[in-house]
Amino acid sequence: MRGHVVCGVTEGPEGFAAVTGDGTWTGLDIDFCRAVATAALGSSGAVQYRVVTAASRYQALAAGEVDLLPRANGRTLSRDVELGVRFTDTLFHNGQGFLIRRGYAVTSILELSGVSICVMKDTDAARDVETYYQARKMRYQLVATEHWQEAVKAYADGACTVLTGDIALLAAERSRLVNPGEHVLMPELVSKEMLGPVVRQGDEQWFSIVRWTLAALIAAEELGITSQNVDALRASENVDVRRFLGLEADIGRSLGLAPDWSYQLVKQVGNYGEVFERTVGLKSPLALERGVNNLWMRGGLLSAGPLR
Missing domain, CATH: 3.40.190.10 (Periplasmic binding protein-like II)
Incomplete structure (x- = not known):
């Protein structure tokens, strides 16, 4: 040593x-x-x-x-x-989670049928969320971006209901939003790491x-x-x-x-x-x-x- x-x-x-x-x-x-x-x-x-x-x-x-x-x-x-x-x-x-505005007053991903989801395209996160929703026959719309910060901006601007990514990264991004307390991480994960x-x-x-x-x-x-x-x-x-x-x-x-x-x-x-x-x-x-x-x-x- x-x-x-x-x-x-x-x-x-x-x-x-x-x-x-x-x-x-x-x-x-x-x-x-x-x-x-x-x-x-x-x-x-x-x-x-x-x-x-x-x-x-x-x-x-x-x-x-x-x-x-x-x-x-x-x-x-x-x-x-x-x-x-x-x-x-x-x-x-770690694992893939979902960030949503507190005002939607939902407590589970299963309540998020029909939502729009911001995600980086051609990533494991995009594939995992599609697998999760399709397996449960839930409706969804992906708002896919080339870069992560574009996905964050789209969520902050209201272009989608939910932002998805690793929970550690979502928590970091939430801390930088204008009103962090107005955004919550859903309790479920759709992948593990x-x-x-x-x-x-x-x-x-x-x-x-x-x-x-x-x-x-x-x-x-x-x-x-x-x-x-x-x-x-x-x-x-x-x-x-x-x-x-x-x-x-x-x-x-x-x-x-x-x-x-x-x-x-x-x-x-x-x-x-x-x-x-x-x-x-x-x-x-x-x-x-x-x-x-x-x-x-x-x-x-x-x-x-x-x-x-």
């Missing part, structure tokens, strides 16, 4: 990886990199960020120029086996560290451990809490980490819910509901294997 983690980040969309005027990086991707640095090196500041493009990021990872990509393309069989990299787990469940950390093949220990860092963020939320109460919970008699905090057993030994790595992770970065809320959730400009990114016991898809 070079004394810091080199994180390959791709700027945007808002809430995931962005750099401020003073050079500070913020976002969901950034906080995950900080979590990995905390687990591996004991300090959330032991990380450097290198900007990689969508075209170059896998090559940079395979060449050892960066240690991980916090969020790349969605996991597919071909990407997982053909690029010399390994997908660890899901940091953010699992976005998460990627490491290069051949280093099983590093793969495990990155995977279990993400699991620890989720497990902390499952156990009710936050950056605010983590110290008070050291007095807990709950064996799972004590094990997580490194008091009952050394869960870092098999990973080559310090006994208190997961305690430090929550102390310095927070649990998954804290990270989500401040970067892309309701405490952020994106104002995303947890939805599928909630814990399994709250109707979402997130769960963590036991840290034991």
Whole structure:
């Protein structure tokens, strides 16, 4: 280890990886990199960020120029086996959603028969929405544009009822509309995309560290451990809490980490819910509901294997 983690980040969309005027990086991707640095090196500041493009990021990872990509393309069989990299787990469940004006007072996509839908033409989004509507024999009209910003403008100008695209992108665009609160994301998704950390093949220990860092963020939320109460919970008699905090057993030994790595992770970065809320959730400009990114016991898809 070079004394810091080199994180390959791709700027945007808002809430995931962005750099401020003073050079500070913020976002969901950034906080995950900080979590990995905390687990591996004991300090959330032991990380450097290198900007990689969508075209170059896998090559940079395979060449050892960066240690991980916090969020790349969605996991597919071909990407997982053909690029010399390994997908660890899901940091953010993305998918195609629908943005509509609040005034329509609808609560489900199934109420949107006969609507006009703004979308980029010749994209997966266009094909997926057609498949969804045709399978349900619902009427629709596509307002297809050459470029994404043209679709956004058409929606803002009232040329269509609904704007469709990835929920992360829709949330970012909503935050830039004149009255963001007048627009709502529908609860359903018509496609899924699992976005998460990627490491290069051949280093099983590093793969495990990155995977279990993400699991620890989720497990902390499952156990009710936050950056605010983590110290008070050291007095807990709950064996799972004590094990997580490194008091009952050394869960870092098999990973080559310090006994208190997961305690430090929550102390310095927070649990998954804290990270989500401040970067892309309701405490952020994106104002995303947890939805599928909630814990399994709250109707979402997130769960963590036991840290034991």
